[in-house]
Amino acid sequence: MxxxxxxxxxxxxxxxxxxxxxxxxxxxxxxxxxxxxxxxxxEPDFDTPAFICEAAKAAIDSGQTRYTPTEGILPLRAAIADRAREGGGCAVDLVAQEVVVSNGSKQSLFNACFCLFGPGDEVLIPTPAWTSYYEMVQLARAVPVVVMGDPDHDLKVTAEMLAAAATPRTRGLMLNSPCNPTGAVYSADELREILLLAQSRGWWVISDEIYRRISYEEPAPSALHVASARDNLVVVDGVAKAYAMTGWRVGWTIAPRALSQAMTAFQSHATFHTASMAQHGALAAVTRAAExxxxxxxxxxxxxxxxxxxxxxxxxxxxxxxxxxxxxxxxxxxxxxxxxxxxxxxxxxxxxxxxxxxxxxxxxxxxxxxxxxxxxxxxxxxxxxxxxxxxxxxxxxxxx
Ligand SMILES: Cc1ncc(COP(=O)(O)O)c(C=O)c1O
Structure with missing residues (x-):
């Protein structure tokens, strides 16, 4: 039949x-x-730096080809936490248990949306935004709420614009700076105001910082270093764009421990861990900072x-x-x-x-x-x- x-x-x-x-x-x-x-x-048109490729090859040659923990190998998660702590702010006490490594930052974003939002929830999306945000929120059966950016202000939103779009059902907010598609960067002050509003309203903030290292004027601030607290914050990052490693599929979340545990449990049933050799390449990328x-x-x-x-x-x-x-x-x-x-x-x-x-x-x-x-x-x-x-x-x- x-x-x-x-x-x-x-x-x-x-x-x-x-x-x-x-x-x-x-x-x-x-x-x-x-x-x-x-x-x-x-997608960057550059090749992945050679020392990263060598580290992945060495991992294969030394037999690092088996299952790893769902949330990623501990040295990689520890290195990600170390580098985030260097920026100070509310990241100072960050530990490896608050890092979950996934199959690219796309999966990290999906994990966060799926574990945080559900039917009836509204999620504010400063628009224009990367096309997958709207889909991910909908896949979680929540409602993406378009908050149109100001064309006179590089299509960015302000805390007031977000507050005006909020309802009692608002549960979260997707941020992306530097922004795909606009290339706009939020200043530390602009970010701080938005994070303060989210904190005061009890909204989750998912801050997608995959382009943070690619900034031409001021260094782009991370929400982790600007927020006064991180109990409602998920920072998403990865190696794809800055390190020219799109095909490696390594991204991560930095999030409070209970949420990290939930995302790990979810990921354990959905995709398990990202490829072991790719994690070793990412480990070289994150730890060999000078190179x-x-x-x-x-x-x-x-x-x-x-x-x-x-x-x-x-x-x-x-x-x-x-x-x-x-x-x-x-x-x-x-x-x-x-x-x-x-x-x-x-x-x-x-x-x-x-x-x-x-x-x-x-x-x-x-x-x-x-x-x-x-x-x-x-x-x-x-x-x-x-x-x-x-x-x-x-x-x-x-x-x-
Ligand atoms: C804003 C934004 N976030 C996340 C991603 C996904 O990156 P990754 O390759 O780490 O999954 C992209 C890729 O285009 C992007 O533009």
Whole structure:
């Protein structure tokens, strides 16, 4: 008997990631022989530093190929706690038992949402935000509440804006600084005000700091070093972006002990631990600080050069609204003036840019801001410059 697939209520609201759909279309065009400048991917184009690869190879050669504890090997968790403690603030008494290592920070975020939120809960999401936040909150059967950022303030939200969106059912808040897709960075004062509000209202804060090391002006502050207490705080981080280790799948949460235990129990049934050799690579990344800091500084210097080169092109169109790109590796700009009255100007723009100019970018609809477009500059400088030039030429042409 053949059985037709009917989705369970668990995934009733699930949508395919728009970012993946764009990269698939770009791949299909490439397969047809077209030259594509890919500025869609949110992935470092650098190789993982060699000393990290060597550490993982050595782990395999020395037989570190068996199951590890669900929450990750103790030396890695201890090293993560040590480095977080260095920043002071409410991290000073952090211990390894408050760290859970997962299959990338994506799983860490999912674990936190799933273990903290449930039916009837509302979770505030400063928007635009990474597409998976909305889905993760919904998979926990909670309600994602869009809190639109202020376009005059780099699309960031303030404590007042969050307070205005809250209801008695508000249970948590997702923060992301530096932000994907905007590249905006919250200052310590901005972060402090939001954390104080969350503390006073009894909301959980999930602070996704995966881009924290990629910041071009001030160092991006961590919620751990700014918050007055961390009993309502989950900090999510990992090795993917700063260390160019996307394929290794190592991320982690830093959270109060009871929540860490619950997330460990959940993960033990869902995925168990992340790969043992990947954990040993991450251990080298986190403990060999001088080498990894130098490698990160070299990559950030290159992102900065590309950013500056792209910004020099944007400078020719001061009337194109562009978020100040101070962290991560994204430009975010508003193309609505090119498509007056269109429901999704960013999607129309991205589609024309790809089909006509061969430049892949991500429409802002992926981040619940359909007027906007994201360009990733985690790509060679010549591609970044050419891609931004094509984007600006198209925008200027359409706006005429
Ligand atoms: C804001 C944000 N958080 C988390 C992730 C997931 O990173 P990881 O590779 O550690 O799962 C991404 C990846 O694009 C991201 O942009």
């Amino acid at each position: 053949s059985l037709a697939f009917t989705p369970s209520p668990n995934i009733a609201l699930l949508r395919e990631s728009v970012t993946i759909a764009v990269s698939q279309r770009a791949k299909a065009l490439k397969a047809e022989g077209k030259t594509i400048i890919d500025l869609g991917a949110g 990894s800091d130098a490698a990160i500084a070299a990559m950030v210097a290159q992102y900065r050069t590309r950013r500056d080169a792209g910004l020099a092109v944007f400078a020719g169109t001061p009337d194109l609204p562009l978020v100040h790109a101070s962290g991560a590796f994204y430009f975010y700009f508003d193309v609505s003036a090119a498509f007056p009255g269109h429901a999704e100007p960013g999607s129309a723009f991205a589609s024309r840019l790809l089909e006509e100019q061969g430049v892949a970018v991500v429409p802002g609809a992926a981040f619940k801001t359909p007027n906007w477009v994201r360009i990733s500059y985690a790509a060679p400088e010549r591609d970044v410059v050419a891609g931004v030039q094509h984007a600006i030429a198209l925008w200027s042409d359409l706006k005429r």
